[in-house]
Amino acid sequence: MPFIKLHAFFKKHRSSFTASQEDHGSALPYRIVTTCRSSEVAHLENLMRKLLANYDVTHQANEPAVQTNLTAITVEVKCSVRERAGLVQLVTRLAQEISVRSVRWESIPQRSARAAKPAYEPSTRGGSPTIQPA
Template identity: 75%
Template sequence: MPFNKLYAFFNKHRRAAANDNHATDLPYRIVTTCRNSEVAKLEELMRKLLSAYNVTYQGNQPAVQAHLTSITVEVMCSVRERGGLVQLVTRLAQEISVRSVRWESIPQRSARAVQAKPASRAAHAATALPA
């Protein structure tokens, strides 16, 4: 009987944690620099490896050197899924055409900073009006 109560308790909290999973997703950015000729191949590899993640942005742009391109991907994932991002970065670093790979967390703005921005614009616009 006590085991049934424990099982029900943990099962209920496990379901609640699974439902809150998207609320705890954190943003990460992966930047890969590679040769121009290999961009399509690496984008396809990244698309395959990131198929289980919520990709919010993907793009590429020329790097500082003429023959290199930077591929940037922004991903939302939970702390549990972060191990997969480590494996992705490790896998990309093994490619011959890749010159550098870095990944970083993207800091989120606080609600206070977001609210202060429109208020300061309104104050600036009010002072710019002629009297």
């Protein structure tokens, strides 16, 4: 009897346990910035590779931080809303490392069609645009 109930439950909620193609199509970009000791960059990069193996990593870079002995590791990832819990676990795991000084993650705003337009478009109706003195 308990097996029948479990089977019915999983059959009813199957869509919530499997990632659908819609989730991958609605992936949102996130940026994770980890500041750590420069001597530990290789160790943290390996850890991040393991933890981000199932994600679509779109960018990764290292650059010196404000202090000379620190490095900022930046990773940009695309993931669905359902996969976002894994990013929370990643940030929590990175924060537990001794050499990490700070970890932050943020969503990257997507550019809209309106923002992609140039700020100034010359008018084609009345000839050349005129500039008024201040």
